[in-house]
Amino acid sequence: MTFKKQHYYLLSCLLVTGQVMASPSHCNNLSTVPVDSKYPSLHVASPDWREQIIYMVMPDRFYDGDPSNNDQGANEYGPTDKQKYSGGDLQGVIDKLAYIKGLGATAIWTTPVVANIWWDSKLNMSGYHGYWARHFKQVDEHLGTLDTYKALSNALHQNGMYIIQDVVANHTGNFCGYEGEYNPADPTKNFKCWLGTKPTLAPTQTPFDRNGPTEGIYHWHCSITTDAASKEELCEFAELDDLNTENPLVCQALRDSYGWWIKTVGIDGFRLDTAKYVPHDFWNNFFYSKDAKVPGINYVAAATGRCDFLSFGEVYESSKPFDDAGEQQVFSYLGTDDKPEIKSMLQFPLAYTIKRVFAEGKPTAYLGYRLNKHIELSGNPSITPVFIDNHDQARFASKGSRAALKQALTFIMTIPGIPVIWQGTEQALTETRASMFANGYGSGGVDHFDTQSEMYQFIKKLAEIRKSHRVFTRGSLKVLADKSITRGVGVFAYQRQYENTTAIVVFNTSEQATLLDTETGLPSGSKLKLLMGEGMNDDIVVNKDGRFSAELPARAIMVLIHDGDTAPFETSNNVKITVTTPIEGNTFTEDVVLNGTVTAGVSDLKLVVDGFLERAIDFNADADGNWQVVLPVSEFGMGEETHTVSVYAPKKGVVSNRLTFSTNVVPDNVIEISLTDPVGDDRGLQGTYQYPTDKSFTNQMDIRQVEVTAGNTTLDITFTMPVVTDGWSPPNQFDHVSFNVYFDLPNQKGLSVLPKIKATAPDGFKWDYSNVVYSGGNSFHSTEHVDAENLGKPVNGAADIRVDQENRTILFRYDAFYFGLENWEGVKVYATTWDIDSIENVYRPLKREAGQYHFGGGNGSVEPLIADDIEVITLR
Template sequence: MRAVTTWLTTLTLVAACGGDTKPATDTAVADTADTADTADTADTAEDTVDAGPLLHVPSPQWRDQVIYFVMLDRFADGDPSNDDQGAGEYDPTSNAHYSGGDLQGVIDHLDYIQGLGATAVWITPPVANQWWDPLAQFSGYHGYWGRDFKAVDEHYGTLATYQALSDALHRRGMYLIQDIVPNHTGNFFTWTGTYDPEDPTAGFTKNTGSLPSAAPTQPPFDQNDATDPADFAAAIYHWTPTIGDFTDPVQEKTWEISDLDDLNTDNPVVREALRDSYGYWIEAVGVDGFRIDTVKFVDHAFWNDFLHGTDATTPGMNAVAAATGRDHLLTFGEVYEVSDPFDDAGERKCASYLGTPAAPELGAVLAFPLYEEIKRVIGGGDPTAQLSYRLGLANDPSRFPEPGLTPNFIDNHDVQRFLAGASEPAFRQALVLLMTIPGIPVIYQGTEQAFTETRASLFADGWGAGDVDHFDTTSAPYTFLEALVAARTGHPVLTRGDLTVLQDAPFGPGVFAFRRATDADAAIVLMNTSEHPILVNDLATGVAAGTHLDAIVKVGVDEPVTRVGLGGRLLTELPARASIVLLATDEVDTIGPGEVAITVDTPIAGETFTANTDVTGSVTPADTALVMVIDDKLVAPTPVVVATDGTFTASLPIDSFPYGDTPHTVSFYAQAAGVASPRYAFTSSTVFDGQILTIEDPLDDDNGPTGTYTYPQDASFAGDATMDVTRLVIEAGGATLRLRFTMAATSTTWNPSNGFDHVAFTIYLDVPGRDGLTLLPKINGTAPEGFAWDFTHFIFGWSNTVYNITGASETAWGGGVPGRPAVTVDLPTNTITFEYDGARFALDTWEGVSVYATTWDFDGIDNIYRPLSPDGGPYGMGGGDATDPLIMDDVGPVLIPAVE
């Protein structure tokens, strides 16, 4: 369930505040700015110890906070008496059922949360929920299927318990954020047959088996029967089915998501009821902020009214908060939109829900585009230049007026854990990034224990916990994150400073460097996202030459650079996956040029080369040892032969690069002297010159090895043939491999970030001369005879990862390989193409490699291939046993022959 035992102690965070290896708890939560706010809160707490619960406190400076995100049912069980409400909804052995976590469990573990350094707790919706949906065969343990928005769910506790949590947090100087859902209720009705927008009552069906009730119990949401003329006329709901086209703006705003009953938020009665419902929690409990679910499925005008409305009886949330003494109710929304690399579509959609000065909406939105880019770049090995672009957008005040209020995260309850698709060194690097960029860091429960399962419980009796409590404050990931949080909160430049990207890698994983700066301080963050050492060269810091640097965080490097060089530039070597956070000090030396000087005569910067090209230059003294460093890589750099007069000629190896137009850099480096030429950026441009293999695969053979498998029964899979491969075209030339899969059908039903859903590809590569495996991890399979895989490429709608055989087993894919294959989807032709760079696999040719591909589908929330059973289910395959191969269709193995 989690990967703590393989935590690499050679990559450690050495220093935080004051150089300590592990800060004390009191320093980990120390305020870094605006200390008067905390002091005022503490004074209020002291004055009201005997006056009842401390529910209302002044708002903090949110940009200085760190949020810990709790999924109530899966965090801790503080009151076992409320676990089982007798409706068959409680079963901690099943991820579809309640596990028993509650509000008291959060109260009982506040030391654990605060010890990490978190200053605010965001909880999933505590409101009364639909406990069991027989149509989906799933429970509302997560809190997002409301039946009464003004009542605490019986599984979680009582109003008094919730008030006790608010009180306990506020007395610690901490804050409470509640997740809310104005868009929908639970699934209390659906449609059978074809939906008729002219007559929504046709096919309308009540979910009569819903528990504990067949309808919401709170007026006016209980008026949910479209066949009742009074209910229909009240128009509390939109009376629409599940969204079929996420690109249709009408469906997006007025149809259902996942069959959850869509509220008519244009209706004044609905608006008033929602303002009343959620204002209640501010007044009665003392909520300090709201995380708002499914924001993009509600019209913009609603958000202005809901948050900024001035109705005398039921005002907007900001006015309600102000009446309790809060001048900043933090509101941040879920707008699950991501962007392709170097595209801003996701940011444009997200930013639109901030509104305008004339019609403001939310205070902030969750940084989903940045989350996706961190996954691609830090986790997947994409070019770090993509992260430069993304952070530029995130910190553009014309898009996001207050970047410091944007909640940033690396995973959450709705997506795969970061560690489920990335290595532990990448995980640590992602956490370093999270704690050093502008915005409010959000830590999802279990991240501090290196969980890989999205919704596994922290308490021993909960689902996915493995009968072990995971509240270990001495574990390596907990103490690592604790120290990182302390470094952030202990240095205002990391919470308040402007961000400037200093250097990146346009060609793949490698250097990523940025500066955070205030008027008083500057910090420089250096990262190497690659799996090999790199040369960081010619990095303009914006800090005066000779300035001494103090490393407050160093991960994977023993001796970080300690001083800025000539021209305010840095030259240093970074080991694989190293990260350093350097503070500029007041100590400045006077420095001058050294004895070694390197001159390059051939124009390189900005040039495009189509063939191998000689580069000439000179070095003094003439006996200086010199190497050519391509793309910053210090793995086997090319030795340069220097003539007795100091001149040299070196060849740029253009024919070794991938086909197409690709960016690169080159430097000439005298390692012993610590001197390098400028870092020159250039482009290689070559045309594909390789072989093409076409393999036809039968139509309608997407029924498993026995011919009996069936697709899931949920309506979203109806008529699917999305796992049926009809053709595979292999293009192989030089270091480039392209696999073009033509499918019988493609789907984007769930708006996937990779451009397709309802299918997961598991592609195996057998490299000649290497010892591979025949076991096919996680899919109960064995490779075809004569095939032993060395690399696996796993991809579905929201994940794209390559693994090697290290650590592979029946339950584990293997070791992560950096570098996500490029994905192209052509929906009109049902073609999905993956492109591989041989350099990521230590290959300069694909000749002799064999390819074998399988299809199935994957549940990203549960982090499992969809289960197989004789009868199947809404989201499970049918026609086989749980131990049978999870292969709906396959193609190959196909050998890429050697070219004579």
């Protein structure tokens, strides 16, 4: 099909509107759809979406309520195999509604329930997840029947809950494609449909069953690459048959299909899969078409009494720190006032930053910036779904500690937005798509529906707080405190304001005690009631300057509230600390003597650098309140860094102004090591492995050179590779290679087992910390809780990543501060490569024969998952 013809279709899709219909704005919450006598509660008015909490369900991996539909006879069912159906279904969701409601959720979002490909013979994988449609108006046989789906909707509505359906407009399943080059002069050349696809060899719904290369129903001629945005809209994603959404026939069929679910089942909202792979014009047409015969979705919903039908789209993008390119792309799908598209968008850039800050220990100012952009760019932030992970990402709990998980959940429950909880988060599951029920894949043979578990009860409490205080669902937001300095882990605080209520939420993201001192905007003496705390038990009193100070234990959380009717009481602390040496904004290369004063009679002081109390320097003022102390600049990291300093009187709870300064230290001793690694030795330790067969794998795991530079607290490890690719715009700017970097610290016991990769460390090497880095993840681990299948306890210290595609280098920067070291002398380093599936968060399998997405040439149950490694480097 030529571009000219595609362009014609696009115009046609927009112009075919039929008779003008009444606007959804005239909706009166009354349904015109006849009441189903069996299921009388299918149609209800839209809720106030600001007040909702969504629980996301993948039915196949949730609960098996009807074992009779598990095996449809296509060898597609196998609960021990992650590629096959496990047996969960819609009846299982009905059976566990009390569990979901008890958590505090008010709505569920199900992955697609439509009839899917049962078995993809090319990928050797089933469509258990729901995203490979063969018929858009039928329930997949593994999940139940239309009647079961109605029963679920009815039960939810009778419980005061709502249902959101995941819909796909971009593609069907993978039925056909090209084996060989596409020839525009003869589109039929090399075009094949895949034998062995079950249960059918083509979609079974008109017009999607017309899947020949010249029919105009699909885009067949290319796969998505990153060289042009138009390719995303006109080419295949992951080899899935790409619908020609510029064709008016396709537009109409999709509106008809998805409108049918609203009318027939009583769906309250849509989550829109792969939204960025569909033209903007389509989304305007999908929701707002005035075609009287097949109207836009919002008109269909209004006719059922849903005056505020929720839609939220998936645009899988991240943003670099202090950059909003991801947000700009994501929220462009809101459309404009003149040409609206999707009502809200999943907050992917925010989700990635949540992981970076709470799990990886990156500067909290990353999150402050991202939160401000959330308010500025998301259209209506209060109905923007916010989340910490989902079915397509590594679980937060696999990258962050339990304490970090609690912080991340507290964050999404107390900012503007609709919190989304992915099934299993409340049970602290770590594998992305592990089943919740005992007989399903990855369950460990036990059910995971413990309503007394630590995380279930924690989320339940957060939900109760959110529902009880409208300040969290409707209030304005202001960031009060964050850290943009080099060691930016630590304090993060923001304020919510609604009518006469003020809430303040405080975190310490560090594994060390941190000093908080922040403004509140409240009168002196105001009492902040502690609604919930981790590591903190007491209410807070605002001091004489409208500020409050506190020593925050490691990983502390405070959710505080001030009611306007609370009577303030007096404070009497008049201590003042002043730093007289010019510090703010200056750059230092050597130690600095600081001078200052404190109110007479106060002697015990602490010099607090970067907010860390455990490393504060104790000193004393004289009887007149004069003091002097050395700021140890020479001990800071190599090169340019940014730091803060303040003086603290712990017995009085008073802090000086926090001063920001820069350093540029040239250490006396710099360690520089360069090693060349053999070319082409990325075939395993014995040289027998083969790469996966997909064409996207191009020797990305072959380390060519390693350069190490260490000075003071800074360590840079730079890997030079034959190629650095980023085919799907991954957050870490590289794909198809994962790095396991291990550190053996002097005088530490360490371990030799290399978890997850079925290997043992080289002789004489026992690691104390490890860093696992891949396209979508970056986690740092101690040896606590390590065994062959557990990476260890996640802690602060993950590398700062710097990628240079042109020079084919990937640099990891580490700070000895997080290792408990003063410098890097005597530390040993070892590293290996492989590849991690960023969706399932698992190392790609190793089998005897290579496949599209698994390695060949070995037995992955016993042989090391190592493509290449480096010799042990000792820093001397």
